[in-house]
Ligand code: SF4
């Protein structure tokens with residue numbers, strides 16, 4: 032993290048581009064590859080063969096297309112992104128255009144983070160429990176210790192968040208993971224497991240999940256370093272336990288598979304199968320002709336990357352404070368801290 036980004040310029044460009052159209056993607060998620068060095072039980076991606084990956088030139092073409100389509104936030108994931116040898120160059124291209132983040136399992140992090148942190152605003156490291164609970168879910172012994180070693184090194188260079196997915200094998204580990212985050216000086220991003228058809232089904236039992244969601248709301252209100260808003264956890268309770276839907280806006284995200292194809296309508300419903308090549312598509316036109324309305328009441332998943340942006344409202348003071356004011360203050364304070 033080394034320079035203050037021209038986010039204002041990006042916002043102006045987005046406002047200009049958005050004249051006369053209703054929908055533009057705000058956030059982009061890109062799986063750089065499916066290959067992974069871990070074997071997580073609930074993950075369908077390491078089970079897929081990578082066909083030909085995008086070249087560096089194609090990655091840049093993709094980033095330029097996204098920039099022209101109004102995207103401001105770029106998130107890289109996998110598979111394990113650190114397995115790509117050209118990762119530094121891809122991140123550098125992204126960092127010059129977008130607020131850039133990356134999700135890693137942490138296995139290769141300790142030795143690589145110094146170099147990639149130069150081109151990252153934020154890093155997420157998956158932690159699904161303490162010690163052997165994490166190792167059992169992730170399928171490789173020693174993966175917890177390697178991830179923690181990587182995080183200890185990473186916090187020297189940039190802001191880090193643990194990425195914790197609630198499953199039936201770790202719902203009782205929430206407080207332990209929060210305690211770990213306190214020791215490491217990082218925050219925790221919490222997701223609820225989604226059962227993909229081609230992986231082990233680990234989503235938590237309904238009653239247990241409700242207890243955890245209520246606990247998370249309470250802990251968040253007490254000031255624990257949880258990334259998601261209380262409204263996020265409450266919306267899951269409202270939808271899955273009380274039949275009150277949240278309105279999904281999947282168009283706020285554009286997902287791109289390892290071959291550069293756009294995944295529609297969302298990450299979940301077609302289990303990450305891409306269709307049109309991103310740089311051969313007029314994204315603004317597609318975004319404003321696609322039948323998004325039929326997905327508004329879906330509520331099938333509770334992925335924070337869709338639910339949190341869908342909930343955002345300029346008329347909700349707490350949300351504007353947490354999502355806009357605090358994020359800007361956090362961004363500036365991180366810039367000062369790491370420069
Ligand atoms: S680390 Fe991520 S990509 Fe790799 S197997 Fe686990 S969930 Fe899948």
Ligand code: SF4
Pocket residue numbers: 279280281296297298299300326329330331332333334337
């Ligand atoms: S709620 Fe439905 S439409 Fe919205 S992101 Fe989840 S699966 Fe997709």
